[in-house]
Amino acid sequence: MNLKLTKKRQIILNTLKSHDGTLSANDIHKLLPEIDIVTIYRNLDLFTKEKIIKQINLGTNEAQYEYQQQPHHHALCSSCEKVIHFTAPDEKIRELLGLKDFQVDEIEVTVKGICSKSH
Amino acid sequence: MNLKLTKKRQIILNTLKSHDGTLSANDIHKLLPEIDIVTIYRNLDLFTKEKIIKQINLGTNEAQYEYQQQPHHHALCSSCEKVIHFTAPDEKIRELLGLKDFQVDEIEVTVKGICSKSH
DNA sequence: CGCAATATGCAAATCAGTTGCATATTTATT
DNA sequence: AATAAATATGCAACTGATTTGCATATTGCG
Structure with missing residues (x-):
């Protein structure tokens, strides 16, 4: 290619x-x-x-x-439908997941909820 | 309704x-x-x-x-396309996310990688 | 520059999901 | 159990996102 x-x-x-x-x-x-x-x-x-x-x-x-600046995650506000970007300590999250038999290439956390402006 | x-x-x-x-x-x-x-x-x-x-x-x-048995997360194998289900300590993950101004209703972790059978 | 490879535009197709409407089933009420 | 109102279903047709085929245009190498 x-x-x-x-x-x-x-x-x-x-x-x-x-x-x-x-x-x-x-x-x-x-x-x-x-x-x-x-x-x-x-x-x-x-x-x-x-x-x-x-x-x-x-x-x-x-x-x-x-x-793709740096990997990060997304929160979707159920009220205003806006997408908020945030970073998280991916390594620590990976440890919490405990996926022993799976080669983790990418973690994506999606949060749904209500943003500050909407509540 | x-x-x-x-x-x-x-x-x-x-x-x-x-x-x-x-x-x-x-x-x-x-x-x-x-x-x-x-x-x-x-x-x-x-x-x-x-x-x-x-x-x-x-x-x-x-x-x-x-x-919906109990809330859990998904890992998608890029090789065999299978979806693996797993649970994680959602509360601890939520703490790691540090979303202060956002009312978190639901956390969904999606992992991409390679499952044990495919590598 | 000239040619081969790759990209673009247009039209038309595909594919997931939705809507309108007539008919059928369910459920509350006698 | 019969009736009526409410809700569900099927069919056909539609929508909106994304893809494909093909002819033409652009790019990058020699």
Whole structure:
């Protein structure tokens, strides 16, 4: 697989990089209407496979994508639907899980609840 | 909301109860071809709202459902695609997360890696 | 520059999940 | 047990996200 650094590819990635939070394919298309939605999908898949970005699926209708700064977790507010990002001591959590016969590559903690603004 | 205990509703729930692991709407429809897929969707939504079952979303194309025995977490093997269930000390994990301004209702830990049979 | 490989756009397809509506089943009430 | 109101089901058709096929355009190497 020999990837090319096309203009549109860079624009899509920069949009994700500079955006604080997650974006769906559609969100990106709204920001970049000059790029076909299919191209956006193909590049998001590509970046995800290359682990440049992360696809997150919180059970909403659309998949969300974010530039992978440092691994972190997500809290979904059931009231305002906002996604909050937070980090946690993954190593300590891994120890608590006690998965002896499983080679853990990635831990993702998803929290559901109510954010400070909503209660 | 006044629910009725219909035959098909019971059959769908029993299928989930007796199945060890998760099932998608489609999986259930294959097991119960006599029940319309729409009825299955509607009942899965209902059971989920009533917290009788749990909808889990591992980033695959279809949502998965499972009868809610006791809350637990999931590990997805990237090699064999099997879903492993495990429990963890949720209270201790919650403390590690340090989400001060967020009312945590539910913690879900999803692990990705390789299971013992696959490495 | 010229060519081969890869990317893009458009149209059309697919796939999961949802909705409208007519009919059937359940449950509370006689 | 019969009736009526409420709720559930099936079918067809729809929606919205994502994917695929194919012709054309762009990129990167020699």
